[in-house]
Amino acid sequence: MTIKIRKEDALAYHEEGQPGKIEVVPTKSVSSQLDLALAYSPGVAEPCKEIEADEENAYRYTAKGNLVGVISNGTAVLGLGDIGAQASKPVMEGKGVLFKKFAGIDVFDIEINEKDPEKFIEIVKSLEPTFGGINLEDIKAPESFLIEERLKSEMRIPVMHDDQHGTAIISAAALLNALELTGKKIEDLKIVVNGAGAAAIACTNIYISLGAQKKNIIMCDSKGVIHKNRENLDASKAQYATDRHDLETVYDAIAGTDFFLGLSVADILSTEDLLKMNPDPIVFALANPKPEIDYAVAMESRPDIIMATGRSDHPNQVNNVLGFPYIFRGALDVRATAINEEMKLAAVHALARLAKEPVPDFVSSAYGEDKIQFGRDYLIPKPLDPRLITAISPAVAKAAIESGVARKEIKDWDAYNSDLNLRIGIDDKMMSKIISRAKKDPKRIVFAEAHDLKILKAAQILHEEGIAKPILLGNRKIIQGLIEENQLDLDEVTIMDCFEEEEKTKKFAAHFYEKRKRKGVTQYEAQKLMRERNYFGSMLVEHNEADALISGLTKDYPKTILPALQVIGMEPRVQRVAGMYIINSKRGTYFFADTTVNVNPTAEELVGIIGLTSRVVRLFDVEPRVAVLSYSNFGSSKGEIPEKTRKAVELAKQKYPDLIIDGDIQANVALDEDIQRKNYPFSALADKGANTLIFPDLASGNIAYKLVMEIGGAEAIGPLLLGMRKPVHILQLGSDVRDIINMAAIAVVDAQLYSQRIQDDRISKR
Numbered sequence: 001m002t003i004k005i006r007k008e009d010a011l012a013y014h015e016e017g018q019p020g021k022i023e024v025v026p027t028k029s030v031s032s033q034l035d036l037a038l039a040y041s042p043g044v045a046e047p048c049k050e051i052e053a054d055e056e057n058a059y060r061y062t063a064k065g066n067l068v069g070v071i072s073n074g075t076a077v078l079g080l081g082d083i084g085a086q087a088s089k090p091v092m093e094g095k096g097v098l099f100k101k102f103a104g105i106d107v108f109d110i111e112i113n114e115k116d117p118e119k120f121i122e123i124v125k126s127l128e129p130t131f132g133g134i135n136l137e138d139i140k141a142p143e144s145f146l147i148e149e150r151l152k153s154e155m156r157i158p159v160m161h162d163d164q165h166g167t168a169i170i171s172a173a174a175l176l177n178a179l180e181l182t183g184k185k186i187e188d189l190k191i192v193v194n195g196a197g198a199a200a201i202a203c204t205n206i207y208i209s210l211g212a213q214k215k216n217i218i219m220c221d222s223k224g225v226i227h228k229n230r231e232n233l234d235a236s237k238a239q240y241a242t243d244r245h246d247l248e249t250v251y252d253a254i255a256g257t258d259f260f261l262g263l264s265v266a267d268i269l270s271t272e273d274l275l276k277m278n279p280d281p282i283v284f285a286l287a288n289p290k291p292e293i294d295y296a297v298a299m300e301s302r303p304d305i306i307m308a309t310g311r312s313d314h315p316n317q318v319n320n321v322l323g324f325p326y327i328f329r330g331a332l333d334v335r336a337t338a339i340n341e342e343m344k345l346a347a348v349h350a351l352a353r354l355a356k357e358p359v360p361d362f363v364s365s366a367y368g369e370d371k372i373q374f375g376r377d378y379l380i381p382k383p384l385d386p387r388l389i390t391a392i393s394p395a396v397a398k399a400a401i402e403s404g405v406a407r408k409e410i411k412d413w414d415a416y417n418s419d420l421n422l423r424i425g426i427d428d429k430m431m432s433k434i435i436s437r438a439k440k441d442p443k444r445i446v447f448a449e450a451h452d453l454k455i456l457k458a459a460q461i462l463h464e465e466g467i468a469k470p471i472l473l474g475n476r477k478i479i480q481g482l483i484e485e486n487q488l489d490l491d492e493v494t495i496m497d498c499f500e501e502e503e504k505t506k507k508f509a510a511h512f513y514e515k516r517k518r519k520g521v522t523q524y525e526a527q528k529l530m531r532e533r534n535y536f537g538s539m540l541v542e543h544n545e546a547d548a549l550i551s552g553l554t555k556d557y558p559k560t561i562l563p564a565l566q567v568i569g570m571e572p573r574v575q576r577v578a579g580m581y582i583i584n585s586k587r588g589t590y591f592f593a594d595t596t597v598n599v600n601p602t603a604e605e606l607v608g609i610i611g612l613t614s615r616v617v618r619l620f621d622v623e624p625r626v627a628v629l630s631y632s633n634f635g636s637s638k639g640e641i642p643e644k645t646r647k648a649v650e651l652a653k654q655k656y657p658d659l660i661i662d663g664d665i666q667a668n669v670a671l672d673e674d675i676q677r678k679n680y681p682f683s684a685l686a687d688k689g690a691n692t693l694i695f696p697d698l699a700s701g702n703i704a705y706k707l708v709m710e711i712g713g714a715e716a717i718g719p720l721l722l723g724m725r726k727p728v729h730i731l732q733l734g735s736d737v738r739d740i741i742n743m744a745a746i747a748v749v750d751a752q753l754y755s756q757r758i759q760d761d762r763i764s765k766r
Ligand SMILES: NC(=O)C1=CN([C@@H]2O[C@H](COP(=O)(O)OP(=O)(O)OC[C@H]3O[C@@H](n4cnc5c(N)ncnc54)[C@H](OP(=O)(O)O)[C@@H]3O)[C@@H](O)[C@H]2O)C=CC1
Pocket: 075, 076, 077, 078, 079, 080, 138, 139, 140, 141, 142, 162, 163, 164, 167, 194, 195, 196, 197, 198, 199, 200, 220, 221, 222, 223, 224, 262, 263, 264, 265, 268, 286, 287, 288, 289, 309, 310, 318, 319, 320, 321
């Protein structure tokens, strides 16, 4: 699926909130006088002395072992060229984000105002005490070769110039798989390389080590084909210079070749050039951000082409993001002194192998595809594939051990694999899974507050990414004004204005009057209410003209929920609706309920909340372990809340005999199985602490989730409204665009499940 990236969105992404993309977060508590004395003077002197006695102790007492320096002088930033160290910072911060997100590695990005290679080498060398590894980035050739070689030989931590070797590894994996698909042999491959810089030379070197023949390679730079007799040829280019004087430019050289590798600049080739290539041509146009030939143009040029670019918005993204996080992860974990050829080739083969394994559904749908499988459009794994870390890092770590550059052994590889999975966190995966599930069958979501810019921005993303089919309800003029003013692309999204929908409002008013005429509603009032967006939106869902309603961004909760309750109502046999938050914290994922609706539920009502909540938790493929919270543990105090929660647990155990549930219990005890094993070994949660927390009343639930967000830094997704007859979800006042997208994805999944339930009911009634 192609995603359009607008300049203003890219700038806003970087500017909003705290500018930039990264921050430093302490890993130890610094809250008390004692903490301060340990973290800083005088306590900090102790690890200093240990490290002075043995430098290896730096790995024990500091962040060094998990810290990589992403270092650039800004001389070859993407394909933008020499834009300077300062301007390169967004790219380097971006690399930092990817290191962290994909491999749990921390990064300091360092942009150095120094073009002189010798001085640059001295500066980087002097940083050795800080880092466990150095990722050189966007430094132009030929200086980058000298810089990398010298730093590799003069530093004792792994150094890798990512534009060289990251790119070489990924493109080699893609090439091996493209050869397998076309039946071509690397030894016979006629190759033209456009670009003779850091990336191009390193890629060509690795192809040679995989069997490609120098005699079959023509390399071009900005001056055209590199000939042997060219003056002032540096060594890196000289090794690939040719004496084919009949070829002047890349346009001559491309004729009769099997493989074009572009690591140069945008828009070099045209259809005509591709038509000159041999059957089943392999074209890797890898210049960023724009490739040497536009993807669509290349694909249209001939049906037998295998095409890759460096971009994430086309199939076959050959980009070093598939490599550097995992290569450094493997190298750091065995404390490797280098990233050597063996480790690089291990990464190539691990990547190539992974592409041939079945792709999990949630990876396919993350890219808006039904099914992704090995083939011309899927040569290498996708960057969002969470299996990359366990495929590449152990392969790299093993190669480091076998080739003798590791200073630390890994003995239990299964445990290592589990650690790697933990590093990338299950939390984001939960939301990715929901989004993937939504994309499989996007539903119509009516937004009752489309006059709000945040809703429009979210709707654009939901539509573009195929997560939902938004219906924007509101004043058409205002909505269109906002769309124009903010240059949003919502041409294909339905806008609906209740004031223009005479027939619908009549129909809905009649329906509403019938429903509530004995509850004091007159025909006139019904007609008037249907001009209100929350009523009209609820009616769209009730009449199957939309699959779910989202509202609440601009009105408080009770005002938003009332129309939905009056129009749609609750599920049969449900006495009370309830609100649940999914809490993503550093410790893991938790479910909190009721956080939004029931002020002081009775024990019986708590049982209802427990039933609704545990059903939804299971929908997220999580087995609920329910704690009914109190300020007491198993009868340790008397009082309304301990007694109510205890009774609720008793009743819930009878009603749901298979449910893992206990209480009354305090929050910290519920979450800590060790405390329970020691003090309350009979607890149903003593084996594994709770993941689903049921609060005794609205005040405690609401206060708790706000505190974990504000103080604990957790992310709260929700509130999911539980127990409605049809999908309705109420946003928190002032939610941001990401919250709205998450909520819409949940609403889509909810709507999918609703239609499944309806189908099942129909079948069982037949
Ligand atoms: N997809 C990916 O993962 C990656 C992509 N890249 C992309 O590769 C490109 C090069 O990066 P990098 O090697 O680091 O940069 P370098 O500055 O080291 O090299 C750039 C090379 O491109 C050549 N070049 C410039 N203009 C032309 C032209 N019109 N025709 C042929 N060659 C030309 C230069 O020629 P000369 O030597 O004559 O100056 C030089 O050899 C960038 O677009 C970058 O974004 C880089 C790394 C990873």
